Amino acid sequence: MQVGSGRWSMMPPVVKNLLIINGLMFLATWSFETSIGLDLRDMLGLHYFQSEKFNPIQVVTYMFMHGDISHIFFNMFAVWMFGSAIENVWGSKRFLIYYLLTGFGAAFLHYVTIYIDIAPIIAQMDAFIVAPMGGDVVAFTEIHPWGNYIDKFMFPEIYERTVKFIYDTVPVLRIHPDDPDALGSASIFFQHYLEHYMNLPNVVGASGSLFGILLAFGMMFPNVRLFLIFLPIPIKAKYLVIGYGLMELVSAIQNNPGDNVAHFAHLGGMLFGFLIIKFWERTGVRWR
Numbered sequence: 678m679q680v681g682s683g684r685w686s687m688m689p690p691v692v693k694n695l696l697i698i699n700g701l702m703f704l705a706t707w708s709f710e711t712s713i714g715l716d717l718r719d720m721l722g723l724h725y726f727q728s729e730k731f732n733p734i735q736v737v738t739y740m741f742m743h744g745d746i747s748h749i750f751f752n753m754f755a756v757w758m759f760g761s762a763i764e765n766v767w768g769s770k771r772f773l774i775y776y777l778l779t780g781f782g783a784a785f786l787h788y789v790t791i792y793i794d795i796a797p798i799i800a801q802m803d804a805f806i807v808a809p810m811g812g813d814v815v816a817f818t819e820i821h822p823w824g825n826y827i828d829k830f831m832f833p834e835i836y837e838r839t840v841k842f843i844y845d846t847v848p849v850l851r852i853h854p855d856d857p858d859a860l861g862s863a864s865i866f867f868q869h870y871l872e873h874y875m876n877l878p879n880v881v882g883a884s885g886s887l888f889g890i891l892l893a894f895g896m897m898f899p900n901v902r903l904f905l906i907f908l909p910i911p912i913k914a915k916y917l918v919i920g921y922g923l924m925e926l927v928s929a930i931q932n933n934p935g936d937n938v939a940h941f942a943h944l945g946g947m948l949f950g951f952l953i954i955k956f957w958e959r960t961g962v963r964w965r
Contacts, residue, residue, distance in 0.1 A: 684765075685765050686761070686765060687761065688757070688761065689761055689764040689765055689769060689772075690764075690769050691760075691764050691769045691772050691773045691776070692756060692757055692760045692761050692764055692772075695753075695756055695760070695776070695883075696753050696756070696757060698741055699741050699743065699749060699752075699753055699883065700749070700753070702717070702721075702741045702742060702743075703742075703743055703746075703749050705717060706718060706742065706743075717742065718742050718744070718879070718881050719879065721734075721735060721738035721739065721741075721742050721881075722735065722738075722739050722742050722879040722880060722881040723735045723736065723739035723784055723787070723879065723880040723881070724876065724879055725788075725791060725795075725875060725876075725877075726788060727799075727875060728875045728876050729872070729875070729876065730876050736781060736784050737777075737780075739780075739784065739880055739881055739882070740777075740780040740882070740883050740885070740886055741883070742881035742882065743881055743882050743883075744881055744882065748882060749882075752882060752883045752884060752887055753883070755887050755890070755891070756883060756886075756887055756890065759887075759890045759891060759893075759894040760772070760776070760890050762894060762897075762898065763775075763890060763893050763894060763897065766897065775889065775890075775893065775950070775953060776886045776889070776890070777886070778889075778949060778953055779885060779886045779888070779889025779890070779945075779946040779949050779950045779953070780883070780885050780886040780889075780946070781949070782885070782889070782945045782946060782948065782949025782950070782952075783884070783885020783886065783888070783889075783939075783942040783943065783945040783946040783949070784880070784885065784942065784945070785945060785949075786941050786942065786944060786945025786948065786949075787880060787885075787939050787941050787942040787945060789941075790929075790941040791941075795874075798821075798874075799871065799874075799875070801813075801817060802867045802870070802871045802874070803871070805817070805863060805864065805867040806864050806867050806868050806871065807864075809860045809863045809864050809867070810854070811850040811853070811854025811855060811856070811859070811860060811863075812850075812854050814847070814850055814860075814863050815847055815850050815851050815854070818842075818843060818847050823839060823843075826873070826874060826877055827839055827873075832873065835869060835870065835873045838866060838869055838870070839866075839870065842862070842863070842866040842870075845862075846859050846862045846863055846866065850863065880939045880942055884939070884942065884943055884946070885939075885942045885943060885945055885946035886946055887946065888921070888925070888943045888944070888946035888947045888950070889946040889947060889949060889950030889953075890950075891917075891918050891921060891947070892918055892922075892946070892947045892950040892951055892954075893950055893954060894914055894918070895914045895915045895917065895918030895919075896915075896918075896951075896954060898914050899913065899914055899915035900913050900914070900915070901913065901914045902914075903917055905917075918947075922944070922947055925940045925943045925944050925947075926940075926944060928940045929941050929944060
């Protein structure tokens with residue numbers, strides 16, 4: 678089966694419309710936030726599936742939201758740079774399907790890894806709400822990275838609750854782990870903190886689909902030499918893709934506390950892109 682229109686375009690239709698939609702969504706985000714205080718990133722970004730802020734439509738909308746000007750600029754530049762070549766070869770319909778499916782795959786792998794990471798913590802806090810044990814509460818307080826989830830200026834209410842809990846309630850439980858008043862305070866605190874904790878995970882950006890595009894470009898044009906600003910010599914596309922993939926894997930495994938990048942979502946875009954391309958190859962779809 679022949680794929681593509683046969684004409685090469687610097688700005689094929691799907692890439693062009695992706696740039697327009699992402700740009701309009703970024704402008705709308707800035708406009709609503711400055712005019713009426715409405716945060717579209719919080720509304721349309723990808724929240725944890727058990728969060729009260731989760732909406733199934735976020736699995737689509739998160740791909741069109743971005744954090745700041747540099748985030749959207751570099752993502753859209755790369756979508757244009759690499760996506761245009763792929764759309765010219767595959768055709769618009771197949772490229773759009775691939776773009777969306779790799780975005781869904783990025784969200785899926787992100788959910789899997791987040792669930793593995795935070796499900797035990799959620800279960801522990803649920804237990805503290807129902808029947809807190811003084812010793813367990815103290816042990817949790819000592820190892821939980823509070824600073825990763827609470828910002829004094831962004832979340833002043835839960836910040837004040839947490840400070841009061843750590844400095845007023847926890848010292849009592851260290852000495853009197855069965856104190857009924859302190860245990861009651863702990864239960865109430867964890868009700869509020871768990872709600873805050875569940876609503877925090879939020880992913881925005883086209884990076885999952887972008888990494889799927891990079892994977893496709895590396896497989897389709899493996900020996901094309903690319904010039905990068907931070908490298909003095911050109912690098913073949915296949916090595917660039919492998920290098921990016923390895924860097925994302927290492928970053929994901931390291932899980933640095935200050936790192937707010939969804940590395941597993943990037944890897945999910947690559948993984949699902951590889952599976953989609955291999956599936957198309959097995960079903961007889963040719964690139965050219």
